[in-house]
Amino acid sequence: MTFNYLNLVGNAELIKQLNYAMIYRLIVQQAPVSRIQLAEISQLAPASITKITRQLLKSNLIKEVDAQQSTGGRPAVSIQAKFDYYQTIAVQLSRSRVTIELYDLGAKNLVTEIYPLTTFTQQLAEEYLIALIEQFIEQNSKKIKHLVAISVVLPGLVDSVRGIIRYTPHIPVKAWPLAEALHHKFNISIFIGNDIQSLALAESYFGSTQDVDDSILIRVHRGVGSGIIINQQLLTNHNQTVGEVGHIQVDALGERCHCGNFGCLENRVINKAIEHRAKQMIEQGYPTKLSLGNCNIANICKYANQGDELAIKLVKDAGENLGRAVAMMVNIFNPQSIVLAGELTKSPEILLHAVNSALNAQSLEELRKNLTIHCSSLNDRSAIGAFALVQQALFNGSLLMTLLEDKES
Structure with missing residues (x-):
């Protein structure tokens, strides 16, 4: 039997991503939490927790806060997520308007702008959307310190894995590779999704479920x-x-x-x-x-x-x-x-x-x-569903590892 080193490396990278994602999600949801508590909840070795939290601190994704009450000995330092260092742009492309919002990683809405949308061809819609995002970034440059992702949601049939729009009721499209176009223009992580599915995800992360x-x-x-x-x-x-x-x-x-x-x-x-x-x-x-x-x-x-x-x-x-x-x-x-x-x-x-x-x-x-x-406890006409796709990428580790790699490079 031939031993496949590529599979071993691939599996190791996946395990690393899942472990980092698990610890980050625990910090977001359980904060303030100590490294000892993270080790107990996650069942990872204390040394692994130390390594992961060191990398998350270095990447400005978490921060240390006041020490927790100790029962004796050296006090345990608490950790919580750091939300304000990075920003993301969330876009809802509805039948009649484009809503563009700026969020920090804690789902705090920093800016909202709404623009009209009339009937377009696929090419015109793409050019219009890119122009609006460019304008939005320029107008809010003082609030955008570290832009890490753009996420777009819209009605219709959306292949979120490939970033391709198969069908949308208000724009005639033919396998529209919107994610590729946005990545080519802005060179950051891009997420594309169905608006209602994304809203369900947002309700699960930030709403009543x-x-x-x-x-x-x-x-x-x-x-x-x-x-x-x-x-x-x-x-x-x-x-x-x-x-x-x-x-x-x-x-x-x-x-x-x-x-x-x-x-x-x-x-x-x-x-x-x-x-x-x-x-x-x-x-x-x-x-x-x-x-x-x-x-x-x-x-x-x-x-x-x-x-x-x-x-x-x-x-x-x-x-x-x-x-x-x-x-x-x-x-x-x-x-x-x-x-x-x-x-x-x-x-x-x-x-x-x-x-x-x-x-x-x-x-x-x-x-x-x-x-x-x-x-629903959320505003379904906002772009919160688009931001939920960013949260999902942080919690499954895909965007998280990108941010860690960017800091290392």
């Missing part, structure tokens, strides 16, 4: 998308399409969807569908404070909260249909938490009651015993 292993985020806007977190990891497959819930059939006698099916969830709960139904019912004479000129989703939620019967019915109907899809996902994935996002959550009490009603009727009791359902 930090304390659970398994969660699902469902966002309702122009479409319906979801992100699934299993064992604190974003669930993906070879095609990055896990969690397509918008075309679950919730009404067999419903209207035909553009996908060819009948009664899809998307046709019942997206903003446009609810607004269209509101206009139909107003024209039929339903008593309401809403009018044909003001029945947008924001006003529908506003009047529902004020007790308007038609508005309540619209939110309730959407919630019940959403609950049918939630029940299917609970039966399949058995998550600990379901998080809802989008404008419809501006009427949380009515929405959640309706979702729970449908869920209780159509899911297994054992699977929903300890399940919580709530509305």
Whole structure:
């Protein structure tokens, strides 16, 4: 049998990356924490902890703080993450606008800028985005000390491993290698991802699902998308399409969807569908404070909260249909938490009651015993999902090792 030294070296490098990532994540999540505590929690040798923390200190990723209370002998020095040395740019590319935000490594939003987005070709969109990022960097040069990554999220089918956009609803693309283009221009780490999947990851890192292993985020806007977190990891497959819930059939006698099916969830709960139904019912004479000129989703939620019967019915109907899809996902994935996002959550009490009603009727009791359902604590129109991809790269060690290598070179 031939001994493969390349495999041995590769495995050693992977183990090193995973160990560094584990210690960094423990410091972020457990701080302040001592080296002794890190050794106990991680089961790594004290010498390994000393080596890892020395490198993290040298790279300005962590810092030593006041000594912890000691029970005798030499006091243990505490360690915590150092967030303000590095910065990242996070971008959300939606159908109508580009949101660019500056973050430190602690997910602190330092700057937000919003720019309009009109219909573009792939090439024009790429040139426009690069120009906006260049302008953003120039305008915020005093706050950008050490820029280490740019992350972009957008709706559609995104190959996040290769950094290629396969499909997005607002720009005609053909295997758009956006990550390559951005890396060529800015020469730093680039991350590309789906906006809803990234938002689920952000909820797990910074939002209401930090304390659970398994969660699902469902966002309702122009479409319906979801992100699934299993064992604190974003669930993906070879095609990055896990969690397509918008075309679950919730009404067999419903209207035909553009996908060819009948009664899809998307046709019942997206903003446009609810607004269209509101206009139909107003024209039929339903008593309401809403009018044909003001029945947008924001006003529908506003009047529902004020007790308007038609508005309540619209939110309730959407919630019940959403609950049918939630029940299917609970039966399949058995998550600990379901998080809802989008404008419809501006009427949380009515929405959640309706979702729970449908869920209780159509899911297994054992699977929903300890399940919580709530509305997102994050701003789903910000670029926090894009920053979550950076956090993920720090926690899995890929970006972390890049920063360590840069300091050594």
